[in-house]
Amino acid sequence: MKFQNHLMVPKHRTIAFAVALALSLGHGSALAQSNANGVIFGQAEPGDTVRVESTGTGQKRDLTVDSNGRYRASSLPIGTYKVSLIKNGAVVSTRDNVQTQISQGTDVSFVASGAAASEAGAKNLSAVQVVGNVLPAIDVSSVDSRTVINADQLSKLPIARTSISSVALLAPGTVPAARGYGNALSFGGSSASENSYYINGFSVTNPLTGVSSRQLPYDAIDQEQVLIGGYGAEYGRSTGGVINVVSKRGTNTWMGDVQMFWSPSDLAQQPRNVYRRNGTLYQNGNGFAGRDNQELQYSGSIGGPLIKDKLFFFGAADAIRSTDQAYTPSAGAPPTNSVQNDVNKISRWLVKLDWNITDNHIIEFTGIGDDENTNSQIYGYNYATQQNTGYLGHQYTKNYNGTQTNGTPGGNVYIGHYTGYITDDLTINAMYGKSNSDHVQTISGLGGAACPSIADNRAIAATNPAPSCQFGNATTLMPGSKDSTSGWSFNIEYRLGAHDLRAGMDNYNLRATWGSGPVDGTQYRYWDLGNGSAITNRLANLGLSPSLYNPADFANGYYVESTGLSTGTSARTAQRSEFIEDNWQISDRWHAYLGLRNEQFTNYNGVGQAYAKERNQLDPRIGVSWDVYGDSSLKIYGNAGRYHLGLPTSVAVRGAGPSSFPSTFYSFTSIDPTTGIPQGLSIGKPYSQTFYNNGANGTPPDAKTVSIQNLKTYFQDEYILGFDKQLPNNWTVGAKAMFRVLRNLIDDTCDPRPLQAWGDANGLHSQVLAGINASTGCWLFNPGNHATFLLSPSPGQYLSVPLNAANHMRSAATTCWTCTPNTSSAISGTARSSTPSRAATATQKASSTRTSCRPTCRPRKAGTSRRSWRTPTARWRTTRPTSCASSVPISQRRNGVCPR
Numbered sequence: 001m002k003f004q005n006h007l008m009v010p011k012h013r014t015i016a017f018a019v020a021l022a023l024s025l026g027h028g029s030a031l032a033q034s035n036a037n038g039v040i041f042g043q044a045e046p047g048d049t050v051r052v053e054s055t056g057t058g059q060k061r062d063l064t065v066d067s068n069g070r071y072r073a074s075s076l077p078i079g080t081y082k083v084s085l086i087k088n089g090a091v092v093s094t095r096d097n098v099q100t101q102i103s104q105g106t107d108v109s110f111v112a113s114g115a116a117a118s119e120a121g122a123k124n125l126s127a128v129q130v131v132g133n134v135l136p137a138i139d140v141s142s143v144d145s146r147t148v149i150n151a152d153q154l155s156k157l158p159i160a161r162t163s164i165s166s167v168a169l170l171a172p173g174t175v176p177a178a179r180g181y182g183n184a185l186s187f188g189g190s191s192a193s194e195n196s197y198y199i200n201g202f203s204v205t206n207p208l209t210g211v212s213s214r215q216l217p218y219d220a221i222d223q224e225q226v227l228i229g230g231y232g233a234e235y236g237r238s239t240g241g242v243i244n245v246v247s248k249r250g251t252n253t254w255m256g257d258v259q260m261f262w263s264p265s266d267l268a269q270q271p272r273n274v275y276r277r278n279g280t281l282y283q284n285g286n287g288f289a290g291r292d293n294q295e296l297q298y299s300g301s302i303g304g305p306l307i308k309d310k311l312f313f314f315g316a317a318d319a320i321r322s323t324d325q326a327y328t329p330s331a332g333a334p335p336t337n338s339v340q341n342d343v344n345k346i347s348r349w350l351v352k353l354d355w356n357i358t359d360n361h362i363i364e365f366t367g368i369g370d371d372e373n374t375n376s377q378i379y380g381y382n383y384a385t386q387q388n389t390g391y392l393g394h395q396y397t398k399n400y401n402g403t404q405t406n407g408t409p410g411g412n413v414y415i416g417h418y419t420g421y422i423t424d425d426l427t428i429n430a431m432y433g434k435s436n437s438d439h440v441q442t443i444s445g446l447g448g449a450a451c452p453s454i455a456d457n458r459a460i461a462a463t464n465p466a467p468s469c470q471f472g473n474a475t476t477l478m479p480g481s482k483d484s485t486s487g488w489s490f491n492i493e494y495r496l497g498a499h500d501l502r503a504g505m506d507n508y509n510l511r512a513t514w515g516s517g518p519v520d521g522t523q524y525r526y527w528d529l530g531n532g533s534a535i536t537n538r539l540a541n542l543g544l545s546p547s548l549y550n551p552a553d554f555a556n557g558y559y560v561e562s563t564g565l566s567t568g569t570s571a572r573t574a575q576r577s578e579f580i581e582d583n584w585q586i587s588d589r590w591h592a593y594l595g596l597r598n599e600q601f602t603n604y605n606g607v608g609q610a611y612a613k614e615r616n617q618l619d620p621r622i623g624v625s626w627d628v629y630g631d632s633s634l635k636i637y638g639n640a641g642r643y644h645l646g647l648p649t650s651v652a653v654r655g656a657g658p659s660s661f662p663s664t665f666y667s668f669t670s671i672d673p674t675t676g677i678p679q680g681l682s683i684g685k686p687y688s689q690t691f692y693n694n695g696a697n698g699t700p701p702d703a704k705t706v707s708i709q710n711l712k713t714y715f716q717d718e719y720i721l722g723f724d725k726q727l728p729n730n731w732t733v734g735a736k737a738m739f740r741v742l743r744n745l746i747d748d749t750c751d752p753r754p755l756q757a758w759g760d761a762n763g764l765h766s767q768v769l770a771g772i773n774a775s776t777g778c779w780l781f782n783p784g785n786h787a788t789f790l791l792s793p794s795p796g797q798y799l800s801v802p803l804n805a806a807n808h809m810r811s812a813a814t815t816c817w818t819c820t821p822n823t824s825s826a827i828s829g830t831a832r833s834s835t836p837s838r839a840a841t842a843t844q845k846a847s848s849t850r851t852s853c854r855p856t857c858r859p860r861k862a863g864t865s866r867r868s869w870r871t872p873t874a875r876w877r878t879t880r881p882t883s884c885a886s887s888v889p890i891s892q893r894r895n896g897v898c899p900r
């Protein structure tokens with residue numbers, strides 16, 4: 001069972017010349033502003049005064065134009081402004097309806113730039129007031145191009161109103177992630193767990209896996225910004241893209257709306273059925289889309305002044321109810337099919353308060369609620385008659401989409417934000433936020449209790465298998481599952497001549513309590529007794545004499561195993577960063593950006609031990625833009641940067657967390673004809689003591705042995721070259737070429753052969769074997785690099801195993817390895833990490849098996865046959881040896897090892 005991870009990608013993930021061509025109303029964005037505010041800047045005659053006034057809240061700022069003829073109003077709340085030029089106390093020119101955009105500069109100049117300045121200066125504006133609304137569509141003060149969608153556009157576009165991800169799909173280079181990941185997205189070819197999400201400056205990324213984010217009501221979105229690479233040093237913890245949302249706020253005018261949306265199933269397209277090659281029906285619909293989907297949504301919002309010009313309120317809510325039917329495929333003899341009738345409910349709300357203490361000091365508070373639950377009634381289904389065959393049971397989930405990635409984190413979010421305009425040139429921003437969410441899954445059968453999973457491996461099962469009332473998932477989420485995020489940030493901006501300087505830091509703590517176990521606590525597996533070797537081996541494994549085996553205890557010739565893998569822990573991830581950046585206006589037409597970000601990641605297991613720790617992850621970012629004609633109608637830009645990504649918290653659930661995998665053998669007298677549960681168990685017999693498979697007895701692994709020593713973080717380099725061109729009627733056209741190179745990755749290996757081969761070659765066979773048996777059997781490492789694995793043969797003792805590519809080649813000479821495929825992953829439904837790989841969906845990961853390998857002899861001499869180890873992409877590809885599962889039953893293995 002690998003703790004699979006999105007990091008399972010080729011060493012050199014190169015998005016070679018990925019070109020995105022966009023025709024949109026969204027355009028360039030500046031890098032030097034807070035991620036929840038905007039900027040108005042421009043040129044005027046030195047010494048003049050420029051007044052920036054919010055038309056919605058009445059907030060005013062007066063700025064003096066500097067000696068270079070420039071002014072800049074930074075960290076402005078998103079909204080509509082009136083910008084006025086004041087000479088000798090009189091307003092001589094005004095620009096109305098100036099709309100700020102997230103992290104973007106809006107150019108409002110009162111004199112022309114460059115050679116035209118002298119001609120414009122010759123005009124006397126002191127005697128006549130000029131009012132205008134035409135503003136440049138392209139932000140030439142930025143070094144990249146991004147997409148910003150505002151509330152007016154959202155109200156007109158036919159977009160699914162259920163998530164912020166549906167809005168982000170309007171951005172070029174953004175596509176939905178693999179089916180089964182919920183609302184997750186892929187940005188620029190990266191995986192679904194490489195993205196960051198922000199609402200009002202606070203990170204709302206899924207704290208467990210990094211897949212998707214918490215949501216807010218659709219009508220609460222004021223602007224949504226989508227960044228696909230090229231973003232400045234303020235942003236990090238992402239090698240894919242960033243979704244940045246700013247919510248609406250109240251103004252001096254009370255406004256509101258109520259809406260209802262109905263999507264009847266009769267007007268919806270049905271998913272295609274799945275057929276076998278012989279033309280017979282295999283499944284109604286498919287496993288990722290329900291049939292007969294019907295949705296009803298109520299939305300509303302209201303906002304206005306509590307105290308005019310001072311205190312403002314805004315609130316919005318969504319209530320969504322949908323129904324659908326999902327069918328299992330037709331399989332088995334007789335088939336055990338089912339149909340699941342789902343009732344899905346989503347409730348979301350947002351409340352925002354804005355307090356203009358003075359024109360220079362603003363405080364904001366945001367509260368967000370996001371809950372999703374599904375009630376499922378499950379019935380048997382007969383494909384031959386196309387009819388239900390009777391009620392089986394009920395399943396309920398809350399803030400859980402049924403996959404290990406859990407792309408629907410949900411929960412509540414609370415954010416506080418302060419903005420202070422200390423002087424015309426000095427601005428500070430401070431933010432604190434926290435979020436929390438509960439995750440629930442319950443399964444109940446006809447009598448209220450769930451049915452355990454039944455697996456019949458007896459020869460008789462071919463014609464007369466044990467019955468089972470099991471339905472739905474074979475595993476259930478651990479009770480008490482929850483996660484939370486708390487964090488703060490502090491940024492300072494200072495304007496020094498032609499330089500707009502900005503620096504800041506943030507600190508986030510992510511916590512997740514997560515795990516799963518078999519439904520009803522166990523799974524029953526029936527086996528043929530055979531010659532009784534399974535029982536004698538179990539007695540030996542328990543340290544008892546095999547002579548205690550008595551064939552008379554198994555009069556029916558069978559035995560049953562009660563087993564099941566349970567995982568669960570409460571883990572934490574600490575993330576810190578610092579950044580500094582300079583937006584330098586070199587000349588009227590040339591703008592440069594210089595930035596540096598430093599990130600730190602620390603991942604802790606459930607007992608507070610750090611199993612992965614990285615410091616001084618330096619990310620330089622540089623860029624340049626050229627205003628070709630000097631009128632903001634054509635911009636050519638380029639940038640380069642490095643981006644790091646930390647490990648998700650979910651690694652600690654399985655890869656670094658405790659697991660319990662008990663196995664108990666019983667004789668039995670009969671089998672319940674409805675549930676398949678064995679009756680008359682031999683409780684108290686010597687062979688009926690509990691044995692823990694793979695040593696998983698609920699004790700967490702030593703944190704030092706989870707990853708290699710000096711584990712390097714995942715990072716990539718990125719280069720972008722592009723242009724933006726303004727067209728008539730407020731359209732812009734742009735194109736960019738993006739080149740991404742994955743410089744280092746983190747993967748997991750679950751093959752101990754190279755480690756044991758090193759131990760054999762160095763006379764440490766037993767010590768290495770003991771260390772492997774005491775570990776989880778999987779380790780985090782950096783493919784393509786030298787690595788030193790740390791094993792713990794006994795508590796408090798450690799053994800370093802240094803390996804390189806040559807070691808791995810030589811390890812292939814070991815041919816006497818036996819491997820046991822373990823269905824524990826399928827039982828638990830949870831792989832070692834809940835972060836998806838690009839090659840498989842979460843459902844596929846959950847149903848995969850783990851192969852446990854152990855040595856049974858010394859390596860062969862040089863020159864004998866060996867298994868091939870390949871490194872075609874500078875990473876280790878572990879080709880596992882042939883399994884012995886098909887020929888040797890689990891009962892005949894010792895410690896998970898096939899007999900010689």
